[in-house]
Amino acid sequence: MIPDIKDHRWDNLILGKGHYQFHLLSVKILMNRTFLSIQQDPSPTNAHKCKQELYDFFVKNERIAQKDIAQIFSRELL
Numbered sequence: 001m002i003p004d005i006k007d008h009r010w011d012n013l014i015l016g017k018g019h020y021q022f023h024l025l026s027v028k029i030l031m032n033r034t035f036l037s038i039q040q041d042p043s044p045t046n047a048h049k050c051k052q053e054l055y056d057f058f059v060k061n062e063r064i065a066q067k068d069i070a071q072i073f074s075r076e077l078l
Contacts, residue, residue, distance in 0.1 A: 002055070002058050002059055002062060002069060002073070003073055005051060005052065005055045007073075009072065009073055010051045010054065010055065011047070011051065013031075013051075013054065013072055014034055014035075014038055014047060014050050014051050014054065015038065016035055016038075018072075020068075020071055020072065021071070022068050022071075023065075023067045023068050023071075024061075024064065024065055024067075024068055026057075026061070027057075027065060027068045030053070030054065030057055031054075034050045034053070034054060037050055038050060
């Protein structure tokens with residue numbers, strides 16, 4: 001199950017908190033693009049856009065991205 005977009009773990013993910021070994025190439029590419037975008041423009045507006053894009057991707061691809069979803073959301077980052 002994918003947490004609500006308001007879940008703080010989405011913020012942790014786009015800010016690069018945590019170390020992940022993503023399984024799907026599409027997730028790796030999307031995450032790299034997200035990290036680059038946040039580095040270039042850390043504004044709240046851009047952060048929300050990136051978070052929404054990731055959320056939409058995982059909702060749409062939940063079945064094939066199960067390993068990556070489990071890795072991201074099964075643990076709590078401090």
